[in-house]
Amino acid sequence: MREKRRWRKTDIAAEFSHPLPWRKIEAEGLDCDYALLFSKDEADRLFKQLEEEVEYFTEEKAQVRVFGKLHSIPRKQATYGEPGLMYSFSGVQHLARPWTPTLDYIRDAVTEATGRTFNFVLVNRYKDGHDHIGEHRDDEKELDPGCPIASVSLGAARDFVFRHREARGPGPRRHIDPVKLELAHGSLLLMNQPTNTHWYHSLPARKRILSPRVNLTFRRIVSQGQKEQRPSQ
DNA sequence: CGCACGTCAACCCT
DNA sequence: TAGGGTTGACGTGC
Numbered sequence: 001m002r003e004k005r006r007w008r009k010t011d012i013a014a015e016f017s018h019p020l021p022w023r024k025i026e027a028e029g030l031d032c033d034y035a036l037l038f039s040k041d042e043a044d045r046l047f048k049q050l051e052e053e054v055e056y057f058t059e060e061k062a063q064v065r066v067f068g069k070l071h072s073i074p075r076k077q078a079t080y081g082e083p084g085l086m087y088s089f090s091g092v093q094h095l096a097r098p099w100t101p102t103l104d105y106i107r108d109a110v111t112e113a114t115g116r117t118f119n120f121v122l123v124n125r126y127k128d129g130h131d132h133i134g135e136h137r138d139d140e141k142e143l144d145p146g147c148p149i150a151s152v153s154l155g156a157a158r159d160f161v162f163r164h165r166e167a168r169g170p171g172p173r174r175h176i177d178p179v180k181l182e183l184a185h186g187s188l189l190l191m192n193q194p195t196n197t198h199w200y201h202s203l204p205a206r207k208r209i210l211s212p213r214v215n216l217t218f219r220r221i222v223s224q225g226q227k228e229q230r231p232s233q
Numbered sequence: 234c235g236c237a238c239g240t241c242a243a244c245c246c247t
Numbered sequence: 248t249a250g251g252g253t254t255g256a257c258g259t260g261c
Binding site: 065066170 | 257
């Protein structure tokens with residue numbers, strides 16, 4: 001999706017043999033691109049491999065305190081990436097495990113499709129429609145602000161909802177319609193700037209869904225040192 | 234350094 | 248079953 005890039009022969013071959021039809025998703029301050037990245041057969045294979053490879057955090061590490069009470073988060077999480085990378089979310093620092101072969105493969109496919117490189121992935125596994133995630137923004141300060149977040153979905157298709165920050169909560173300042181889409185098996189959703197500063201997103205519960213979904217959000221993390229030297233990119 | 238602000242999931246109700 | 252309001256301790260930033 002990056003316009004200015006140097007073309008290599010392999011890129012051109014890949015581009016003409018597998019042209020990805022992107023669907024643009026736009027609203028005030030929201031800019032996303034959606035495409036089917038993998039065929040059903042390939043997505044099936046990748047999902048099965050990830051189910052064998054990915055090692056999720058244990059329950060005690062994945063607890064959150066809400067209104068004084070501790071709750072287990074309604075999903076499983078894991079982090080992978082370049083050795084030594086740390087990432088903090090929900091108030092906990094996580095050390096990235098080294099890339100697995102399947103995560104390697106998917107990361108390269110995303111790079112091929114977008115012209116972007118990533119050094120980290122957060123894996124979220126929703127075992128069925130009861131598992132979900134509440135409204136949030138991916139606005140961690142260690143993220144490279146110039147790099148989109150690339151979200152790959154495998155397994156059960158799930159609804160995905162964006163809501164503008166000024167149109168949520170009690171007494172919303174403005175009325176802005178939420179943006180809803182279904183994330184299909186094998187799909188890729190690119191969240192470009194400045195989407196994550198103005199819009200929250202969530203994966204709401206869908207109780208009729210009985211099968212699991214695995215979501216991979218590829219990111220570019222800037223280390224503190226790099227950030228001080230140059231604005232980067 | 235003290236205070237304002239944002240966050241997270243479950244429960245209840247419609 | 249979906250969606251919206253309601254519940255506070257704690258971390259972060261100004």
